[in-house]
Every structure is written in structure tokens, then in C-alpha cells.
Amino acid sequence: MASGRPDSIAEFWHNPVIGAPHMYMPTHTEAIELTQLQSRKHDMEACTSKIGLPAQIKNLKFYSTDLRTVLQWDPVNGTAAVYFIQFKIYGDPEWQNKTDCWGMPETFCDLTPEFSKLENVYEQHFAQVQAETAGGLSSWIETGAFCPNDDKNNDPPTLELTPQLHGISVHIIPSVATQQDMYGMASKASRKKLKYIITLSSTTESQKTYVANENVWNISNLTPGERYCISVKTKLEHIDKISQPSKEQCIKLQVNSKEEESSRSSKHAHFPTAANLCGDLSSFRTSTQTNLII
Numbered sequence: 524m525a526s527g528r529p530d531s532i533a534e535f536w537h538n539p540v541i542g543a544p545h546m547y548m549p550t551h552t553e554a555i556e557l558t559q560l561q562s563r564k565h566d567m568e569a570c571t572s573k574i575g576l577p578a579q580i581k582n583l584k585f586y587s588t589d590l591r592t593v594l595q596w597d598p599v600n601g602t603a604a605v606y607f608i609q610f611k612i613y614g615d616p617e618w619q620n621k622t623d624c625w626g627m628p629e630t631f632c633d634l635t636p637e638f639s640k641l642e643n644v645y646e647q648h649f650a651q652v653q654a655e656t657a658g659g660l661s662s663w664i665e666t667g668a669f670c671p672n673d674d675k676n677n678d679p680p681t682l683e684l685t686p687q688l689h690g691i692s693v694h695i696i697p698s699v700a701t702q703q704d705m706y707g708m709a710s711k712a713s714r715k716k717l718k719y720i721i722t723l724s725s726t727t728e729s730q731k732t733y734v735a736n737e738n739v740w741n742i743s744n745l746t747p748g749e750r751y752c753i754s755v756k757t758k759l760e761h762i763d764k765i766s767q768p769s770k771e772q773c774i775k776l777q778v779n780s781k782e783e784e785s786s787r788s789s790k791h792a793h794f795p796t797a798a799n800l801c802g803d804l805s806s807f808r809t810s811t812q813t814n815l816i817i
Contacts, residue, residue: 580606580652580664587674592638594650594666595631604656608632613647613668626655641761644671679769680719680757686776690743695719695755697738698766718758722768725751747778 583596594608605626609618624632638648647668654661683694697717721733721740727749733740745751752773757766 579661580654583652583664583666585650585666585669585674587669588678591633592635592669592671593631593633594652596652596664598630599654599656602656602658604628604654606630606632607653607655608634608650609663610634610637610648610650612643613649618651621650638669638671644761646670677757677759677764677766679766680755682753682755682769682772684753684772684774686774687741687743688779689747689776690741690745691723691751691753691774691776693721693740693742693753693755695721695735695738695740695757697757716760718760720756720758720765722754722756723751724753725749745776747776750775 580599581597583594586593586595596606598604605628606624607626608621608624610621611618621632621634621637632650632652634648634650647670649666649668651663651665653663678698680698681696683696685692685694719735719738719740721735721742723731723733723742728746731742733742750773752771754768754771756768758764
């Protein structure tokens, strides 16, 4: 090595100082071998490119609907991958593994159980995802903050309306997740945390609002023959969360036969005119005069 000549062409390739042109010029045979080594290096880089470098997670977002909180992201392009998910609350020193979303091929993870604890609904929650491909492990990609009290959405209920005499019976059907979340609780006190805000409107009467504790509500003292429209929102009192209003449903109250007959009779009742009154008075005077003459 005193002469600066490398022990092998591989050493020449890997050691730029030894291989510096002003220190050593390879022989014709060594130059051919060097060219072959450079070609193999190029092939190796191309192969690595096909396998793929560690992938990066893109479009990592929370989606919340009907009280479910799901983390979603775009799949890694061009290669198979598995994903690992961790979560924590702001201020926690350590991330926790989401065991049922650990090493899975799906590009979503349901974090509802972890993000729905009543004691943590006002806390900021975070999650992070890592991908593993043939190229290795990606870096962890972290979400922004998610606050259940502010960011969760509960879907509106559906309605069934039944007409009654001078009223309407409103049957409210909460969304499936709302029922699971609230009616799955053991105590009746917990169930009372779900309220129903009922809005009643018509073209001739002022709008009315009712707040119900039960999912069946009877509205009375309504006008027969009038058309009423109703929509309902659910309110989760423990997190002060109100749903979007349900699709408005309308119903026209029927007039029963007695009321209809009474109304018809009133419309066609005979009231004496001034001419009739005068004629009746004239007849009365003539009759009175005749009686007096007799």
C-alpha cells in the first residue's frame, strides 16, 4: 500500500482517496473490472427502487359520523404494506399501541372506544401511523388534535308520525350508534342524557318547539284540517352535542264526521234578510189588528 496501489478494484471503488486519479491510474484490466462494478451498482440501485424505499403515509385524517371516530389514510402506492397505529391524550408521555390495528393491511382504524370515554370528551386526542413495506419502515406520521366534544358528529334521527284527534304522535328513532352509545347504558339516569328537540310548524300557526325525554311524544290541541310539519334533533347532554335536524315530515289532520257536519251546517245556516224581517213584522201587525177587531 506504500505505493498507493489498492489491494483490489473493490477497494478502489469504495475508497475515493485511493482511487483519486492523481494518485493512481488503473490498468486496462482494472478499468474493465471497474466498469463492471459500476454497472452492477447501477443494477442494484434499480432493484432497490423497484422494491421501494420506506413508504410515507399521506392524507391522514379523522372521520367522525354518528358518534364513530375512524382514522383513515391513503394506501401506499405500488407495493404491499401493513400499518401500525398508536394513540394518546395530550399530556401523556407515552404512545399506546392500538392492538387491533397493529400490523394490519387495512387503511383505516376505528378509534371510537379510545376516544369515547366520558371522562376524556373534552381532552385533545392524537394518533399516529407507521407503514412497513419491503423497503422497510416509514417514519411515524401524526394527526392533528381531535376533541370528541367539538369534533364528533351524531347523525339525525328518523321519524314516524301518527295522526290523532286534534294531535300528532311523534315516534323518534335515534340513529343506530346513538342507541348503542346511550341505550346500552345500564342506568335510566344515563339514558336521560339523550334529549329530543321537536320543531312543529304550519302555514297558519306560529312555530313551536318541544323538548322530550322519551322517544314517543304526543302533541295535542292542534287544528283539524291543518297541515303540520315536524323535524327533530337529538341532544347528547353529557357532551352538549346536538345533531343536525331530521328530514322534515308533514301530515294533514283529518276532520272527524261530527266536526265536519257541524262546520257544514254552520256554513249553510239560514239567516233572515232585512226583507224577510219586514215581511214577518207586517204579517204580525195584520194578525194583531185582526185579533183586536174581532
